[in-house]
Amino acid sequence: MTGTPPTMKVVVDETACLGTGQCAMIAPAVFEQRDDGVTVARDTEPPQSRRAAVREAAQACPVAAIRLSEGSEPSTPAAFGYDDLPALIARMTGDERHAFSSSSTKDVLWVLYDRVLNVSPDRTDDDDRDRFFNSKGAGPMAQYAVLTAKGFIRPEQLDDWGTWDSPLGYVPDRVTVPGVDLSSGSLGHGVPIAVGVALAWRIQRRLGPRVFVLIGDGEFDEGSNHEAMVLAGRMGLDRIVVVVVDNGTASHGWPGGIEQRFAREGWATDVCDGENHDEIFTALTRDHPGKPLVVVATVTR
Numbered sequence: 001m002t003g004t005p006p007t008m009k010v011v012v013d014e015t016a017c018l019g020t021g022q023c024a025m026i027a028p029a030v031f032e033q034r035d036d037g038v039t040v041a042r043d044t045e046p047p048q049s050r051r052a053a054v055r056e057a058a059q060a061c062p063v064a065a066i067r068l069s070e071g072s073e074p075s076t077p078a079a080f081g082y083d084d085l086p087a088l089i090a091r092m093t094g095d096e097r098h099a100f101s102s103s104s105t106k107d108v109l110w111v112l113y114d115r116v117l118n119v120s121p122d123r124t125d126d127d128d129r130d131r132f133f134n135s136k137g138a139g140p141m142a143q144y145a146v147l148t149a150k151g152f153i154r155p156e157q158l159d160d161w162g163t164w165d166s167p168l169g170y171v172p173d174r175v176t177v178p179g180v181d182l183s184s185g186s187l188g189h190g191v192p193i194a195v196g197v198a199l200a201w202r203i204q205r206r207l208g209p210r211v212f213v214l215i216g217d218g219e220f221d222e223g224s225n226h227e228a229m230v231l232a233g234r235m236g237l238d239r240i241v242v243v244v245v246d247n248g249t250a251s252h253g254w255p256g257g258i259e260q261r262f263a264r265e266g267w268a269t270d271v272c273d274g275e276n277h278d279e280i281f282t283a284l285t286r287d288h289p290g291k292p293l294v295v296v297a298t299v300t301r
């Protein structure tokens with residue numbers, strides 16, 4: 001694949017389109033409205049010169065009806081392992097690296113994508129796949145590196161991350177990055193959104209997919225997490241697994257008290273060494289019938 005331009009594929013979900021026409025105004029060469037108001041993609045594989053406008057249109061769509069996949073060809077399937085992550089992370093340079101956030105989450109992310117999540121680069125639109133929400137989206141280098149190792153992102157895309165025309169922003173974007181299920185960066189949203197997803201699945205009687213959420217212990221200070229935690233526990237939303245990477249940087253609450261607070265609200269709980277892959281795997285895959293599961297993964301950095 002080296003030297004081969006990446007592809008962009010555009011799909012409009014016609015059942016979701018509200019017919020606002022915003023996308024056709026932003027990228028008229030790619031989107032057009034039919035007589036019934038629904039928008040379709042007239043160019044499903046736009047050239048490089050049109051892609052910035054297409055990404056802008058996708059971000060402007062109020063119902064996220066425009067789905068993009070870029071460079072999702074598994075150009076290097078299984079070419080990278082855990083030991084390659086530092087080199088992949090090092091390809092991302094600049095002032096917005098949030099290196100500590102990356103190093104504290106690297107092991108949990110690896111175990112999730114390597115051994116736990118039911119996802120793959122060729123199934124990013126499969127409704128029955130697991131979902132992963134990186135709620136602490138500021139500092140996505142470890143997630144981008146793991147997604148690269150697993151074939152969702154091409155390694156050369158890491159080199160210009162955060163630039164104007166790159167799909168890889170300083171916070172992850174579900175519209176432009178294959179394998180990203182939540183556009184995040186504003187803290188405290190992952191668990192509440194997971195509650196909404198799990199409720200929707202319950203209404204639809206869909207028992208297959210699970211939604212995993214990564215938050216930080218500092219992020220757990222955000223009050224929205226607590227409202228969502230209480231509701232998920234009370235409603236027994238057992239399709240939810242939250243992993244809290246705890247490096248002792250929370251400002252509120254009692255140190256070491258995260259597990260007990262979830263347990264008090266009816267969650268199944270576990271605690272593991274956040275750098276021990278077997279412990280992380282065992283904790284994330286334990287049975288938790290009728291209850292959501294929280295795993296507190298302690299790390300030292």
Ligand code: SF4
Binds near residue numbers: 012062
């Ligand atoms: S912006 Fe979204 S909802 Fe509006 S016409 Fe385009 S696809 Fe449809």
